[in-house]
Amino acid sequence: MELSKKLLLRNQGIKFTCLIGFSFLLMLVYRNILWDLQPGSSFLVSHTFATKKATNYFADLIRLGFPTQFGFILWRTFYPEVNKLLSLIEDGKIMWPVSMNSTTSAKFTKLLLKENIGGYTVGDILEATIEAKDGLGQRKTYGGDYFFARLMKTNDAGEILTSGIACDVVDQGDGTYTVSVPLLWPGRSTLFADLVHPSEAIVYLVNESASGFAKGIHFVSTYSSGEEVYCNVGLQPRSSLCD
Numbered sequence: 001m002e003l004s005k006k007l008l009l010r011n012q013g014i015k016f017t018c019l020i021g022f023s024f025l026l027m028l029v030y031r032n033i034l035w036d037l038q039p040g041s042s043f044l045v046s047h048t049f050a051t052k053k054a055t056n057y058f059a060d061l062i063r064l065g066f067p068t069q070f071g072f073i074l075w076r077t078f079y080p081e082v083n084k085l086l087s088l089i090e091d092g093k094i095m096w097p098v099s100m101n102s103t104t105s106a107k108f109t110k111l112l113l114k115e116n117i118g119g120y121t122v123g124d125i126l127e128a129t130i131e132a133k134d135g136l137g138q139r140k141t142y143g144g145d146y147f148f149a150r151l152m153k154t155n156d157a158g159e160i161l162t163s164g165i166a167c168d169v170v171d172q173g174d175g176t177y178t179v180s181v182p183l184l185w186p187g188r189s190t191l192f193a194d195l196v197h198p199s200e201a202i203v204y205l206v207n208e209s210a211s212g213f214a215k216g217i218h219f220v221s222t223y224s225s226g227e228e229v230y231c232n233v234g235l236q237p238r239s240s241l242c243d
Contacts, residue, residue: 070089070090070206081144082206084144085142085143085144085199086203086206088142094142097200101135101136102136102200103134103135103198103200103201104133104134104140104145104200105133105134105137105198107135108133108135108137109130109131109195110130110131111128111129111130111179111193112130113126113127113128113191114127114128114129120183122184122185122186123182123183124182125180125181125182126180126181126182126183126191127178127179127180128149128178128180128193129176129179130177130178130179131175132175133175139175140199141174141175142173142174142175143171143172143173143199144171144202145171145177145202146197146198146202147169147194148166148193148194149166149167149169149179149181149192149194150165150166151165151181151190151191151192152164152189152191152192153187153188154190158190160190164189166181167179167180167191168180168181179191
């Protein structure tokens, strides 16, 4: 008898909770409809507008969850420069694959310092522009390159004296990159810019690691004997491990 009372009270509590939740949901929907109402508009128009917004929202979620040529789109939202580059390829605005001469070339790429007639003092911001060019010396029309810039303290001969400071590099998306760095010490300094990966190599790395048919990226270790061994991270707790 006592057990039956407990079950009855529990069922009534669940029903009451569901009723409260359903009422709260109806209130949210009703408020959403009221927010969408415009002067002179009808309930049907407002409801259709709200449904369209919800449909677009869920369509975007579904689009992010489906793989494309370069894998899922969800992770690309965190890397806007890479996402823009991959989108240009998917839209056919960049023919892929490109020839070797069409890739970004460090040989022809230019680093241009912004001229300051009054000179620079400690505390100023040094600004420069990187103009990416391909192997034929032609200006690149899209971004996505991975440049690393740093300002180093040097002597008159250009030799690095101490450690320097990393620069802020902003991809403009048109083949140019804005470099900025604060001047923290007096004396002579040299601005260095390294092309770590051209944009085409980044696309290749994404294609080999994120796409549905990718085999992954492996590293090759070459020993003094000439033996080459493919290496990668592989957590296999049931197998014997060696270094």
